[in-house]
Amino acid sequence: MRPRLSAAPRSTDPTNHRQTPRVLSIAGTDPTGGAGIQADLKSIAANGGYGMAVVTALVAQNTMGVRSVHIPPVEFLTEQLDSVSDDVEIDAVKIGMLANSAIIEAVADWLRRQRPPVVVLDPVMVATSGDRLLDERAVDAIRELVRHADLVTPNIPELAVLADEATVSRWDDVLKQAHRVSTTYGVTVLAKGGHLDDRYAPDALVDAAGQLSGGRDVVEFAGERIETTNTHGTGCSLSSALATLRPRSPGWEDAVDQAKRWLTESIAHGAELQVGHGNGPISHFAGLWAAHDPS
Numbered sequence: 001m002r003p004r005l006s007a008a009p010r011s012t013d014p015t016n017h018r019q020t021p022r023v024l025s026i027a028g029t030d031p032t033g034g035a036g037i038q039a040d041l042k043s044i045a046a047n048g049g050y051g052m053a054v055v056t057a058l059v060a061q062n063t064m065g066v067r068s069v070h071i072p073p074v075e076f077l078t079e080q081l082d083s084v085s086d087d088v089e090i091d092a093v094k095i096g097m098l099a100n101s102a103i104i105e106a107v108a109d110w111l112r113r114q115r116p117p118v119v120v121l122d123p124v125m126v127a128t129s130g131d132r133l134l135d136e137r138a139v140d141a142i143r144e145l146v147r148h149a150d151l152v153t154p155n156i157p158e159l160a161v162l163a164d165e166a167t168v169s170r171w172d173d174v175l176k177q178a179h180r181v182s183t184t185y186g187v188t189v190l191a192k193g194g195h196l197d198d199r200y201a202p203d204a205l206v207d208a209a210g211q212l213s214g215g216r217d218v219v220e221f222a223g224e225r226i227e228t229t230n231t232h233g234t235g236c237s238l239s240s241a242l243a244t245l246r247p248r249s250p251g252w253e254d255a256v257d258q259a260k261r262w263l264t265e266s267i268a269h270g271a272e273l274q275v276g277h278g279n280g281p282i283s284h285f286a287g288l289w290a291a292h293d294p295s
């Protein structure tokens with residue numbers, strides 16, 4: 001049996017308003033620039049951070065789907081992680097696609113040695129296109145890694161896997177499942193409503209220990225669903241934005257509020273980019289570009 005990973009202590013107060021947040025993305029690639037590390041770097045920049053990136057897996061994919069995955073030796077992953085942390089003070093890390101249990105354990109090992117003040121885990125399992133991005137046998141290792149995170153950002157099917165239950169479709173049931181995941185893993189959960197069959201796309205922060213403002217255990221963020229197919233990389237972009245915004249926010253609520261407003265605008269402008277024939281990307285810099293548009 002795999003030894004149980006001992007969890008690193010959760011952060012106390014990672015807030016530092018003066019420093020431009022130095023944010024590391026540990027994730028896979030998307031050569032079309034809409035998801036994975038390429039999206040993370042855009043999202044970190046758009047939200048005011050300095051982006052860095054350690055590649056877990058090279059993915060031959062586009063807006064229509066995944067063709068193949070190439071995984072470099074796990075020792076090289078550790079070399080990349082140590083190269084960054086031996087030199088740079090990292091304010092926040094966002095973890096995305098991990099592909100298999102050897103990679104998960106290498107990242108967990110690095111976190112035990114070099115834990116940054118903010119750790120956001122997007123437990124990427126399946127792409128929007130339906131292609132698997134995590135080996136089915138690695139699910140137990142991902143569950144253990146959740147204990148190392150300050151915030152975990154599962155979509156509805158990923159939440160069900162973490163809860164070890166069937167996927168639910170009503171928002172009330174999503175919140176209950178998120179509560180269970182928060183209790184089990186001692187982590188704050190951002191439950192995302194992107195996969196609901198509804199005209200709304202709400203999200204909710206759930207912390208079973210009542211560590212949200214005012215001692216609350218649930219804070220909901222309303223959101224209208226935008227009619228678009230440009231949703232490739234929304235989860236990647238949101239988790240990177242959160243890792244970037246948290247070091248300058250008093251708590252997760254402010255970070256989520258700001259990130260969701262930025263994400264909604266970026267989704268709304270995605271189609272203008274005219275990238276690809278499938279699920280296109282979001283427009284990470286739509287707000288910035290609008291501010292500089294002379295017309």
Ligand SMILES: Nc1ncnc2c1ncn2[C@@H]1O[C@H](COP(=O)(O)OP(=O)(O)O)[C@@H](O)[C@H]1O
Pocket residue numbers: 154155156192193194195201202203223224225226227228231233234235236238260263264267
């Ligand atoms: N069509 C949409 N309109 C507005 N917000 C959306 C839409 N689709 C997803 N979102 C938002 O994008 C983020 C990612 O959501 P989701 O699709 O659930 O995750 P993932 O990309 O990990 O599958 C969430 O904040 C969700 O509310």
Ligand SMILES: Cc1ncc(COP(=O)(O)O)c(N)n1
Pocket residue numbers: 027028029030035036037059061096097124126127128129133231232233234235236
């Ligand atoms: C390398 C990588 N990481 C994550 C996703 C998931 O993104 P999405 O579910 O939004 O398509 C992806 N397609 N590729």
